[in-house]
Amino acid sequence: MSPDDLSSASPGLAGSRVDHVYARVKDDIFEFRLLPGDRFTESQVAERLGVSRTPVREALYRLEREGYLFVHFRNGWSVRPFDFVMFENLYELRMILESAAVRKLCDQTDLSHVEVLKPVWLVPEEARVRDARAAAELDEIFHTTLVDAADNPELARVHNDVIERIRIIRRLDFTQGYRVERTYEEHAQILQAILRRRADQAVLLLNSHIAESRAEVRKITLHRLQSARQS
Structure with a gap:
């Protein structure tokens, strides 16, 4: 056979x-x-x-x-060659989807589905994850949890598709140690704003966080491509 x-x-x-x-x-x-x-x-x-x-x-x-x-x-x-215009568009769509989810969350009376993130992100520095791959996975869980907690299956479905399509470059954000630290700080601020139901503040923090990540991964991707071609 x-x-x-x-x-x-x-x-x-x-x-x-x-x-x-x-x-x-x-x-x-x-x-x-x-x-x-x-x-x-x-x-x-x-x-x-x-x-x-x-x-x-x-x-x-x-x-x-x-x-x-x-x-x-x-x-x-x-x-397939990297299409940075497509990635920019996907990051913009991600901002729209996650902002909508956060605004819905801030109107909810029960935030127990968001509270589960506190033991991961509201921790002292010595308790933070340092491994890049593990940090990338935790980051993805943070963002998908916020969207899933908004209780809109169609919103979550589209968001999952966006996350899958940008994962190839998004994970590079965690190859730099200082970016892991920044992620912990920014996630903590976003989470605290949501738990206090300060929607405008949470959305502002979220969009700034995503925009910073977008700029960083573009820079790292270009550097990694250049280094790989020269090796």
Whole structure:
């Protein structure tokens, strides 16, 4: 039985292989091991990861749908170039969505879904997370929690899509130690303003926080791309 036959005979195994390939290739893009414009074939990925072309093809089409890759029919695949105009637009949309969520939160009588963030962000400096990947995950949880707590499933759905599309550059914000510290300070201020139901202040702090992050990740992305191309 060939690897492709085995994949067809075992849907669960095939799905796990697709997920594995998807995660590996996406991580290569995130870590700049695959650079914008780099070209490769399904066979190359399959050989490197020790799987058949079937899960590779499914994983690559999934990444293509998410905007990370181009498919060149009969001529392989390539990493999509960074579109900074698109990222600027997505960050602007993120501000609109999160501002709307914060205003809804400040009108709610029950903020228990927001209170859960206090043990993470209202902590002394020695208790702060320093690991970049962990800090990025906590940051994402902070923002998605605020939106989810606004109790508008459609707002949350659109916001989740935006977060997914900017994740490739947004996570770079936490590769700089001082940015982790700034995130703790800014999140604490935003959270306290929401808990006091000061909507205008919370929205102002939130938008300033997102704008600063947007500027920082653009700068870091350009630097990382230049360094990767020179190595």
